[in-house]
Amino acid sequence: MQDELPPKSAKKPMGKPQNPFLYLLLVTLFVTCLYFFFNSGTSVTEETPLSTFTESVEKGEVKKIEVNSNRILYSLTDEADTYEFFTVKESSATLSDILKDVDPTLLENIQVDVIDTQKSNFWKDLLISLIPFAIFIGFFVFMMRQAQASNNQAMAFGKSRARLNEEQKKKNKFSDVAGAEEAKNELEEIVDFLKNPKKYTTMGAKIPKGVILIGPPGCGKTLLARAVAGEADVPFFNISGSEFVEMFVGVGASRVRDLFKRAKRNAPCIVFIDEIDAVGRQRGAGMGGGHDEREQTLNQILTEMDGFEQGSNVIVMAATNRPDVLDPALLRPGRFDRRVVVDRPDLKAREAILEVHARNKPLTRVDLKKIAQQTPGFSGADLENLLNEATIRAAKKNQKTVNVRDIELSVEKIVMGPERKSRAMSVEEKKITAYHEVGHALAGHFSPKCDPVHKISIVSRGMSLGATWFLPNEDKHLSSRSKFFDELASLLGGYAAEELIFGEMTTGASNDLERASRIARKMVTEYGMSTLGPIIYGESNQEVFLGRDFGRVRNFSEKMAAEIDAEVEKIVKTSYENAKKILANQKDFLHKIAEALIEKETLSQKDFLAFFPTTTLKKSELKALKEEKEKNE
Numbered sequence: 001m002q003d004e005l006p007p008k009s010a011k012k013p014m015g016k017p018q019n020p021f022l023y024l025l026l027v028t029l030f031v032t033c034l035y036f037f038f039n040s041g042t043s044v045t046e047e048t049p050l051s052t053f054t055e056s057v058e059k060g061e062v063k064k065i066e067v068n069s070n071r072i073l074y075s076l077t078d079e080a081d082t083y084e085f086f087t088v089k090e091s092s093a094t095l096s097d098i099l100k101d102v103d104p105t106l107l108e109n110i111q112v113d114v115i116d117t118q119k120s121n122f123w124k125d126l127l128i129s130l131i132p133f134a135i136f137i138g139f140f141v142f143m144m145r146q147a148q149a150s151n152n153q154a155m156a157f158g159k160s161r162a163r164l165n166e167e168q169k170k171k172n173k174f175s176d177v178a179g180a181e182e183a184k185n186e187l188e189e190i191v192d193f194l195k196n197p198k199k200y201t202t203m204g205a206k207i208p209k210g211v212i213l214i215g216p217p218g219c220g221k222t223l224l225a226r227a228v229a230g231e232a233d234v235p236f237f238n239i240s241g242s243e244f245v246e247m248f249v250g251v252g253a254s255r256v257r258d259l260f261k262r263a264k265r266n267a268p269c270i271v272f273i274d275e276i277d278a279v280g281r282q283r284g285a286g287m288g289g290g291h292d293e294r295e296q297t298l299n300q301i302l303t304e305m306d307g308f309e310q311g312s313n314v315i316v317m318a319a320t321n322r323p324d325v326l327d328p329a330l331l332r333p334g335r336f337d338r339r340v341v342v343d344r345p346d347l348k349a350r351e352a353i354l355e356v357h358a359r360n361k362p363l364t365r366v367d368l369k370k371i372a373q374q375t376p377g378f379s380g381a382d383l384e385n386l387l388n389e390a391t392i393r394a395a396k397k398n399q400k401t402v403n404v405r406d407i408e409l410s411v412e413k414i415v416m417g418p419e420r421k422s423r424a425m426s427v428e429e430k431k432i433t434a435y436h437e438v439g440h441a442l443a444g445h446f447s448p449k450c451d452p453v454h455k456i457s458i459v460s461r462g463m464s465l466g467a468t469w470f471l472p473n474e475d476k477h478l479s480s481r482s483k484f485f486d487e488l489a490s491l492l493g494g495y496a497a498e499e500l501i502f503g504e505m506t507t508g509a510s511n512d513l514e515r516a517s518r519i520a521r522k523m524v525t526e527y528g529m530s531t532l533g534p535i536i537y538g539e540s541n542q543e544v545f546l547g548r549d550f551g552r553v554r555n556f557s558e559k560m561a562a563e564i565d566a567e568v569e570k571i572v573k574t575s576y577e578n579a580k581k582i583l584a585n586q587k588d589f590l591h592k593i594a595e596a597l598i599e600k601e602t603l604s605q606k607d608f609l610a611f612f613p614t615t616t617l618k619k620s621e622l623k624a625l626k627e628e629k630e631k632n633e
Helices: 020-038 050-058 117-156 181-195 197-201 221-232 251-265 292-306 347-357 368-373 380-396 404-416 427-445 481-491 493-502 507-525 558-585 587-600 605-609 619-632
Strands: 062-068 071-076 082-086 111-115 210-214 236-240 269-274 314-320 338-341 453-457 467-470 602-604
Touching: 050 062, 050 071, 181 197, 181 210, 181 221, 181 314, 181 338, 210 221, 221 236, 221 269, 221 314, 236 251, 251 269, 251 292, 251 314, 347 368, 347 380, 368 404, 380 404, 404 467, 427 453, 427 467, 427 481, 427 493, 427 507, 427 558, 427 587, 453 605, 481 493, 481 507, 481 558, 493 507, 493 558, 493 587, 507 558, 558 587, 587 602, 587 605, 602 605, 605 619
Parallel strands: 062 111, 210 314, 210 338, 236 269, 269 314
Antiparallel strands: 062 071, 071 082, 453 467, 453 602
16 A cells, blocks of 8 residues: 555556565576486486397497497397496496407497587586575575565554555445435535635634544444545545554554554545544543553544644544543544534435435335335435345345335344244144234224334244334334323233233233333333433443443432332333223224234234224324325326
8 A cells, every 4th residue: 555646647556576586496496407308318228238238239239329428328220229338337448448359340330429428517517506506595585585574564563554545446425325414514514625725724714623423333424434535536544443453552553643644645635433432432441440552542643633734634534333432532622523413314314315225226116205114213224235135035036126025025024033934833822922913003003192003913023923013104203201101002912912812921922021111111210201200210321341331320219219110010000001901992803803813914004904994093094094095096
């Protein structure tokens, strides 16, 4: 990675050369091959005794004799084979000495060649002597390269690991980010400053040095930061907070210094630190007094942000979903001056996000607004995953397009878990489950403030044997006391139905009771919705190293604790009696709907509302039926 951006016309640099040891090794192998090539003419052949050689000469069978150093090679007239013969041990034994007793007339027809071995032996010996020398040089160079690489690695340990986006890569724009209009409006000032800094500096304005994006996971914080860099067309340094901290003290601070040094060389640019809470947690907190290396890294970040020169045009952006644990010094003016909240999208924003992620998907007759209504609380990442699940489902069924059914089933899979058709229920269990789920639906239907019933099912999903899905027609940000009571009545409707029809309860209501108890306790201790008055009982744990959610500090007496328990019990029992009263009055509906559910296993909102007269339906239910009718037409 280069410290400075190359010019647009510059070509990509060539790759690093290979290790010279490899070249030396190849040369050595080549020299060895040459040695065997030059030595191939003197390869070992069949040895024959001296007597056999002389007899062959006397018989006139020898065609050619070759004298090579201390060896004599000869070939026969009737064969193509060549036999090698080593002379006697005495060096004075020459060819003339060996053939002195042979008739000279027999030697006239024999071709005798004497090879001068001095010249060939010189090159052969030279090549042979180069082999160990080349191996030694190669090994020495290899060791030197390894030592140099180790030294470079040690020196680079304190370098920043921030990734610099290349110009060739596709850049994100604000058009790729949907559902965060307020956040984009806040960040447009940053983009305008990076494009036209003089417009602000001439009037004495200072652009914020740091921008921190706060919001739940999956809401598009990183995407927004990339979009800012893409809109401004400036370099974008991306690094995670956890990449600063190592086991060695001082490495994190060194990487921070190197990061900001590179950023200043590439100004104007954006430095984005994702999950900054990994290094930006409150200092001096936790059991043991904190983490020294992490705090040194944080101190270096604070110092670097204060040390920016005027006009450097380096903007630091950060993202976190835990702003409550950050150090106050990190959030003061002059550092992260601006906080941009990237919250979960509302109905309109969810529709816009679905439109963005549906661009490259073949949807057919899909009402994205309807899908947005069915996905309250979904983040941008959840919506992207939803369309991806629907596309996978359609491709698995060899479909060419994605239809509404694929998306609706994917929503149910994400919200309630995948279907478990392999879990077979007995007839009795199926009946109990049906009455339990219809009890939820009826108690909610006849509770004015409860959300409308969207679907009832006794198909096993995840860990549950059935499900009743309540779906609001619009996003709500506030909940009233009466709505909590109606919601508790719907939660306890299944428990009440089991007791009313079968005379006893099963373990299927355990999760409902847990949720109801949690809501009732929050009504008493956090929301002030009880006779105990508008008082908060219990304080959140302020220990940042325990996540601040480890528990609640008890700031009330034993007597008040008993009163809280009694008030929680009163709320739950009152809601249970309300649910039981509703089901007793609507027992006929309970039986009819339960029988239909046992037969069909799943009832839609339209199927459920068909059991009731139109005059008894809520406005939200009538609106849903009207929209369904218009859609079918």
